[in-house]
Amino acid sequence: MQSATYTGLPRVHICFFTAVQNAAALRSRLIAAAGIDGTHGDVEREAVNFAFVDAASIVSHLHLRTAIYQALLAHSRGSLRTKTVHSEILFALNPSNNITEAIKRFGINDKTQALILVRVGNVDETVDGRAAGTLDDNAVFDRMKSLVQGRPINLEEGIEHATDWDMVKKIYKLPQISALRTCIQEVVVSSVAMKSVMS
Amino acid sequence: MSNSTLKLIESSKLIKQGAEAKIYVTTLHPNEPPILLKHRFSKKYRHAALDSSLTRARVAGEARAILRCLRSEVRVPGIRMVDAEEGVLGLELIDGKAVRQILPGGGDDDDGEFGVTHDEIMTLIGTEIAKMHLANVIHGDLTTSNMMLRRRPPNCHPPAEIVLIDFGLTSTSGLPEDKAVDLYVLERAFSSTHPDSEPLFQSVLNAYAAGSGKAWEAISRRLDEVRLRGRKRSMVG
Known part of the structure; x- marks a missing residue:
């Protein structure tokens, strides 16, 4: 797992899992958690309080980092377009403003094999959204590992091998025959960085 | 926070x-x-x-x-x-050097550190501007300070490339007039910063012509008009 602090922004934790076995179960657990009432719901929501990113649609470490940074900026400004900073990361990755589409394209799906978990901040938000305590970095990592049945590996290497280039070209409306991967990466990263001033 | x-x-x-x-x-x-x-x-x-x-x-x-x-x-x-x-x-961050510093009169002495001749640099500039104009992007402030020469990975030919920077005055237009004015601004920048640079700028135009295909004819005609009247259109009559 990688943890990093950005100037004036909360700490960010990222972990890459390969050979993920329980994508379908994780996805249904996420959906179910949203609908549970009371304290039990708060506990369950805190247990899955991460961004679940399907690594197939990520082209580089910088691509993911750029989306996280723009989501953190929106969060600190109070200008989130989605409900949480974690869903905002998926929203920031998608070139359009359609939230459902963003979650479908970049979020976990039943066939996900390479999965990236992102956690913003070290605060346990168990009770009514109020801070119930602070987690250290290792505790965040332990929670990630207890959720995902898969092997945690190095982030940069993981991303490099998981990318589905044809899908990326489709999502970012790049020509199918388009040339160099470095060119595609540059267009993709820049699109994510400038989304807030796109239109 | x-x-x-x-x-x-x-x-x-x-x-x-x-x-x-x-x-x-x-x-x-x-x-x-x-x-x-x-x-x-x-x-x-x-x-x-x-x-x-x-x-x-x-x-x-x-x-x-x-x-x-x-x-x-x-x-x-x-x-x-x-x-x-x-x-x-x-x-x-572009790790390179402004073209202005590489050409004579721009300050630094050229030590050939990029492995390309001045004439090759001009060809790279013309080609890059032609690509930009084909996308209907008008830079608005083309000078030799707003172009960086950057080394390419080993075994690439040519060994360096031109990166255009500073898009603060950029607009989009498909009109030959606007493209011609863009080139004219660069021509003036060349002649005022680099002494005896007419032959160099001609190489830029040659590469631009080769890179822009059919569009060149109209832009070339416009460029001649712009040279006679200056950057601003006459508002008389």
């Missing part, structure tokens, strides 16, 4: 200051190269409401022009972060 972007700027190194913006170098992400920040600071001589909307529009305009260029595979710095509220644009 009130304003992270201003805190980021405070921790960055100022490398250049202009009338419109300040330029900083900083590191944004772990394990990633440093980036350049262009901060269009607030102008106290403007009304606050007008100032923020102008700043926002200019940051957005610059970012859009760059993305348009990237999509057409014109070599420009990539975008790394945008905070339009603060007027901050984060860009890829």
Whole structure:
């Protein structure tokens, strides 16, 4: 797992899992958690309080980092377009403003094999959204590992091998025959960085 | 945690200051190269409401022009972060040297460190501008200071490439008139910065002509007109 602090922004934790076995179960657990009432719901929501990113649609470490940074900026400004900073990361990755589409394209799906978990901040938000305590970095990592049945590996290497280039070209409306991967990466990263001033 | 972007700027190194913006170098992400920040600071001589909307529009305009260029595979710095509220644009840091410094009269002595001749540099410039104009991007401030020469990975031919920078005055247009004015501005910049550069600029135009295909005929005709009358159109009659 990688943890990093950005100037004036909360700490960010990222972990890459390969050979993920329980994508379908994780996805249904996420959906179910949203609908549970009371304290039990708060506990369950805190247990899955991460961004679940399907690594197939990520082209580089910088691509993911750029989306996280723009989501953190929106969060600190109070200008989130989605409900949480974690869903905002998926929203920031998608070139359009359609939230459902963003979650479908970049979020976990039943066939996900390479999965990236992102956690913003070290605060346990168990009770009514109020801070119930602070987690250290290792505790965040332990929670990630207890959720995902898969092997945690190095982030940069993981991303490099998981990318589905044809899908990326489709999502970012790049020509199918388009040339160099470095060119595609540059267009993709820049699109994510400038989304807030796109239109 | 009130304003992270201003805190980021405070921790960055100022490398250049202009009338419109300040330029900083900083590191944004772990394990990633440093980036350049262009901060269009607030102008106290403007009304606050007008100032923020102008700043926002200019940051957005610059970012859009760059993305348009990237999509057409014109070599420009990539975008790394945008905070339009603060007027901050984060860009890829280009590790190279301004063409102005390489050509005679521009300051530095040329030591041939990039492994390309002056004439080859001119050809690269013409080709890059032609690509940009084909995407209907009008740079608006083409000078030899706004072009960087960057080394390419080993075993590439040619061993260096031109990267166009500073899209602060950029507009989009498909008119031969606007493209001709763009070239004319560069021609004047060449003749005022680099003595005896007419043959060099001719190489730029030759490469531009080769790169722009059928569009060249109309632009060339316009360029002759623009040379006679100057950059601004006559408003008489």
